[in-house]
Amino acid sequence: MTTAALIVAAGRGERAGGGTPKQWRPLAGKRVIDHTIAHFRASDVVDSIVVVVSDGDRPHWETLEGVQLVTGGADRSGSVRNGLLALQGSGVTRVLIHDAARACVPVALINAVATALDAHPAAAPGLPVTDALWSGADNTVTGTQDRNGLFAAQTPQGFHFDAILSAHLAADHAAADDVELARAAGLPVAIVPGAADNLKITSPEDFDRANRILGAEMDIRTGTGFDVHRFGPGDHVTLCGVAVPHDRGLQGHSDADVGMHSVTDAIYGALAQGDIGRHFPPSDPQWKGADSAVFLRHAVEMATNAGYRISNIDCTLICEFPKIGPHAAVMQSRMAEIMGMSQDRVSVKATTSEKLGFTGRGEGIAAQAVATLVQP
Ligand code: CTP
Ligand code: MG
Secondary structure, three states: OOEEEEEEEOOOOHHHOOOOOHHHOEEOOEEHHHHHHHHHHOOOOOOEEEEEEOHHHHHHHOOOOOOEEEEOOOOHHHHHHHHHHHHOOOOOOEEEEEEOOOOOOOHHHHHHHHHHOOOOOEEEEEEEOOOOEEEEEOOEEEEEEOOOOOEEEOOOEEEEHHHHHHHHHHOOOOOOOHHHHHHHOOOOOEEEEOOOOOOOOOOOOHHHHHHHHHHOOOEEEEEEEEEEEEEEOOOEEEEOOEEEEOOOEEOOOOOOOHHHHHHHHHHHHHOOOOOHHHHOOOOOHHHOOOOOHHHHHHHHHHHHHOOOEEEEEEEEEEOOOOOOHHHHHHHHHHHHHHHOOOHHHEEEEEEOOOOOHHHHOOOEEEEEEEEEEEEO
């Protein structure tokens, strides 16, 4: 059994306001269709993906990777038919036909439709109508309609491949969806419970709703960092990028900036990328006396390259002396500058340990930090 997803994306999106068709427009960090494809990729039941596109949209679809591209037809049915014909003879036994414009489709719904095909030749998601239904004309209600037994149809609509291909080839008119054609060909269609979030982006306002739905599934990561450096001879300590006069210095291989190290490790931690020692081994002489901003910039760059934005940083320095309060604001702005963040997302604060432990005895300074990374 081989299952293909057939995503139709050849429409013009007139109701969404014309211009660039809706499937190619930006939504929550990528394009509408990129979300749609990502959800099918995330499903274990999908073996391959076909995307039906319009020739004229080449600048948009030529960046798609890992999908088979097929030219669309004059209407939705024509586009589906072209996709089915392209799959003919490929060994595909089941197909899940989906609107590119349904970018918020839950992976669980894709799987539920596919599972229903074990017992039925056709299955599709339907959402029971819950609002009262009217008919109307000229802004006036002209009648009421019993909603009992009515469903709003969604996609993906799943079919045994040969059955839906025959239904399409036998069809003598364009249909609103593939369930209509399947039924015309005598195929029973099982209803799978639809999902309220599975909206079809149709009008400009739908982008806002889709944004909210997709925003809720943002990948949010947290990392923590902890570091300690011992006092030694010197006349200042470097903390969060700022030289603070003191009667001793901090010992370490680099500039021993314990605050910046804890923040750097928090970012590496959120990315599950180890710690500073992994990326800048202390055994390597080139990092001797290094400005720790090099380490921090590297961690920030790794986060950016992995598609994350650093949402906020909170760093706590733990020492009795030097007093941090008078320097905290400049530390905050220096850290924000190095990380390319706004200052209101970077916190630098300090505490004593009530003269207890090694920080209390003035043997060294400790720092801990938390970083939150988000990927839209
Ligand atoms: N579709 C298609 N080929 C067509 C028409 C529509 O592949 N000739 C696709 C659309 O790209 C969309 C899905 O079918 O993903 C559902 O159609 P609809 O929401 O009506 O999209 P559009 O036809 O693009 O929008 P509109 O009707 O507002 O112009
Ligand atoms: Mg349309």
